[in-house]
Amino acid sequence: MKFMIGQLAYLLKQPLHRENLGRLSRLMLILFAMIVLFTILFHVLMVREGQQHSWMSGLYWTLVTMSTLGFGDITFHSDLGRAFTIVVLLTGIFMLLIVIPFAFIRFFYAPWMEAQLKLRAPRSIPADVSGHIVICANDAISTDLRERLQLAHVRHYVLEADPTVAAHMHGDGIPVITGDPQVAATWHAVGITRARAVVTNLSDAVNTNVVLTVRHLAPKVDIIATAEHEDSVDLLQLSGATHVLPIKHRLGEQLANRVNAGHAEVHTLGQYRHLVIGEFPVHQTPLVGRTLRDLALRRRLGVSIVGVWERGRFEPARPDHVLTATSVPVVIGTPEQIMSLNELLVIYDTNYEPLLVIGGGKVGCAAAAALRARGLTVHIIEEDSALVAKLKESADRVILGSAADRDILREAGLDRAPAVILTTNDDSINIYLTVYCRRLNPELRIVSRITHETNLEAVHRAGADFVLSYSSLGAESVFSILQDRSLMMFGAGIELFEVSVPEQLAGKTLAESEIGARSGVNVIAVQQDGEIHPNPAPDTRLPARGELLVVGTHEQRTRFAREFA
Incomplete structure (x- = not known):
């Protein structure tokens, strides 16, 4: 009952819903007026035919005729009466079978269901929750970060301003709170003073507003902000952000660090x-x-x-x-x-030949700048003429044209280059260019960016030597800050993580534990009493209170947690 009252209150608070309910009420009044009018005319025509019926009988005849039931116990004998019956019957078909059902669904039932859906998503966290992470948007970085937080058993919540989207997220099992991150009431609802950290991953302008709002409400909470533009880093820091991550700039630097030249x-x-x-x-x-x-x-x-x-x-x-x-x-x-x-x-x-960067956006520009900082020669291929002037500061040479053109690639020096970095934000283009570059220069080292993790295998099959995604870099950057350790990127799809030796494996050798066979992860180091033993041998015994440094995919890490929980 309380939930139904809440739904009605939500409907009545919305101007559009109030207007729709008014339209439905007017239609019902028109229907009522028709019924009264037809009942009066029924009596008038019956008197003309010499028949006497009560007012209740007139109402009964009108409802039976309009609803098309037509019992036939009360009928007209004159043509005028039968014509009136046809008019009442057609009016009933139009109003009761077409107009009223449509209006009821459109003006009441659909808004009611929408209100029920929107009120289903949580609007606050339990009062006893503390030490949680609040993520401001559900994007690619958030998806990867949530997987890491879940495996680390860290409570976290995602903010979503749209109640309908939040309800669907809640139905999918995502810990979501409905609310606008730019409104102070939302932060009170998520217990910002009890939170461990806030991750604001919106646009630079919105991030600035969010940082100012959160810092005013919770002066001591850690705020991790992403930055689309490098110029926004200082602004976000001045606004109160504890850590600012220019992810695209870092992605370019990470890609540049993987070339051999x-x-x-x-x-x-x-x-x-x-x-x-x-x-x-x-x-x-x-x-x-x-x-x-x-x-x-x-x-x-x-x-x-x-x-x-x-x-x-x-x-x-x-x-x-x-x-x-x-x-x-x-x-x-x-x-x-x-x-x-x-x-x-x-x-x-x-090879000291010039390196090739395809794509002159933020990632490509950052990659070229990082390579030149190492004293290497860089050529950039960019098809947007508006970017050429800006790119001349980041590269030794800028070639205007499409990388799908063989003559452009040869002019840029692909056949002699030691490596090429693909930085476009279109995975299909990167896969196409990987195949093309590998065919033109089989000895080339190809380093590629991807946008969606689902395309990781496709890029590797196409011939890429190293692949890194925006989402995995962003998630790992945030997660490393939360764990108070340095960033370590192995590559897209591969994670490095530290776990305590499970109780059931304490005292067993690495071979007896069957960690690799049962989960697929690779133990690269064992720590005991502050001493690290890298690349442990199969006969290495796992200490009871030791730590394991493990490398594997997200699926393998999940399997490890399930097998040795």
Whole structure:
């Protein structure tokens, strides 16, 4: 009953719904007036025929005739009376079978169902909830971030201003709260003073308003804001944001960090405790064709190889693994050990020809700037003439034209380039260009951006060596801040995470635990009493209070949590 009263109150508060209810009421009054008029005319015509009936009989005849039931117990005998009957019958068909049902559905039933749907989504969180994360919009970053938070058992809520959309999200099992993030009442409803952090992932202008609102209500809460434009970083920080993430700029830098040009070196992925995790391509080095056992990096330098990238597949480090021209070993070691590995690799010259960046948007511009900061020559292909003047500051040469044109690619130096970075925001175009570039230059290293994670396998099948998505980078950037650790990006679809040794596995060896066989993840390090043991051997015993550093896909991580919960 309380819920029905709430629905009626919602309907009456909406001007359009009040107007629709008024229209329905007027139609019902017209129908009532018709019934009264037909009842009076019935008596007049019956008197002309010499028949006497009560007023109740007149009302009964009118309703029976208009509803097309037509029992036939009261009838007219004259042509005038029968013509009147036809008029009443047609009026009843039009009003009761067409107009009134349509008006009822349009003006009452549909708004009623809409109100029921909109009131279904929650409008506040329980009063005893604290330490939660509030996400301001349900976008691609939010979807990836929610998966990470759920696996980490962190309470979180997504704000949605549209009650209908919020109701559908609630039905899909998404923890959603209906409310506009620019309104203070919404933040009171989500317990902002008890929250752990706020993630505002809207447009730069809206983010600024949200940051100011939240900072006024909760001076101590952490605010993580995304920035579309790099110029907005300072504005958001001045507004009160704790962390500002220019995701597209960082995406360009991450893509640039994955190319091999100039001399060979380790590309740093991130830092775990006091150890550095990095990767290095073996293309055009004497390491091609050798096994990991032959390299003996742990014995020579103290560096451990924890896995190998093979065209988008992350494979565990096995001693008999043979390195190919497309292999990219992932290593872990101290900064000094990584520097020693760089000194070993620097003697191998790879290719000093200009690098090629396709697409001159925010991501492409950031990638080109990062490459030039390393002293590399960069050529950009851009088909929008309006961007050419701006791009001349970020690249050594800008070629105006379509990358689908072979002559344009040759003019840009594709046949001699060591690598190409695909930065368009259209996955179909990136897949097409990957196939095209791979056909024109089989030795080329192709680094591509994707927008949708569902296209990850397609881009790898097309021939890309490394792929990174906007959503995974954004989600991992936010999640690393929430976990108070440095950002570490392995690539799209691959996550690095730290878990405690499950009780059921304590004391068992890594081989006996069957972690890889049962979940598919790869344990790259074991931590015990503050000491880290990278690339553990199969006979390594898992400590009862230790930590595991694990690499795997989201599905594998979910399977690990399910198998060893």
